[in-house]
Amino acid sequence: MATNNYRIDNQRINKQHTDKQHITAKRDIYLNALRRAGRRITEQRRLICDYLAQTDSHPTPYQVYADLSAQYPDISRATVYNTLKVLQELGAIVEIGFGADHTHYDTDTSPHINLICLRCHEIEDFHLTPDASADSALPLGEIQAAVSGFGGFRPVAVRTDVFGFCRKCQERKRAEIREQWQTQREALGDERQIMDAQDNEQDNEQDNQQDNQQDDE
Numbered sequence: 001m002a003t004n005n006y007r008i009d010n011q012r013i014n015k016q017h018t019d020k021q022h023i024t025a026k027r028d029i030y031l032n033a034l035r036r037a038g039r040r041i042t043e044q045r046r047l048i049c050d051y052l053a054q055t056d057s058h059p060t061p062y063q064v065y066a067d068l069s070a071q072y073p074d075i076s077r078a079t080v081y082n083t084l085k086v087l088q089e090l091g092a093i094v095e096i097g098f099g100a101d102h103t104h105y106d107t108d109t110s111p112h113i114n115l116i117c118l119r120c121h122e123i124e125d126f127h128l129t130p131d132a133s134a135d136s137a138l139p140l141g142e143i144q145a146a147v148s149g150f151g152g153f154r155p156v157a158v159r160t161d162v163f164g165f166c167r168k169c170q171e172r173k174r175a176e177i178r179e180q181w182q183t184q185r186e187a188l189g190d191e192r193q194i195m196d197a198q199d200n201e202q203d204n205e206q207d208n209q210q211d212n213q214q215d216d217e
């Protein structure tokens with residue numbers, strides 16, 4: 001089970017940011033946040049920060065633990081959960097909740113849009129390309145800058161969620177509808193066969209009755 005999870009997430013990690021600078025910058029944000037919170041940078045905490053810096057798959061706390069423990073069996077679940085909580089409270093990672101037991105973490109606090117699938121809860125980042133024209137550029141960074149200092153507020157992240165259905169779920173839905181259709185048509189076909197059978201029976205009965213009447217006559 002754990003091996004399986006790990007393999008899936010490895011694939012996810014592989015297609016993600018390979019930009020070393022980006023990863024280093026992200027990891028430094030986490031390490032500095034932990035230092036500010038007065039936490040010692042232990043080996044386990046460093047591993048957690050490395051993991052978070054290398055993923056943009058919006059993992060759940062359990063996913064973080066499962067992936068790490070597949071590689072480092074000694075890692076403590078409590079340390080993983082605690083570290084995530086501290087990082088979240090300091091705004092170094094952002095919580096995305098889908099009800100009490102279903103929290104994901106967005107490890108990227110730079111302005112971007114989360115495309116969230118309502119069906120499978122897969123979250124994909126929508127980043128604006130640097131060469132986006134002024135017309136298509138969304139002012140997420142400007143929003144963060146604009147609110148900075150308002151009432152003494154210090155913004156650390158802008159979260160923008162767009163809900164919808166991912167491509168896979170749309171395909172699954174279409175397949176389900178096709179299947180429902182098929183089942184309904186088969187059921188209708190069955191019903192027709194039953195009705196035909198009943199008609200035949202009635203016909204036979206009528207024939208019999210007629211035969212009997214004829215016999216009586």
Ligand SMILES: [Zn+2]
Binds near residue numbers: 119121167169
């Ligand atoms: Zn989906």
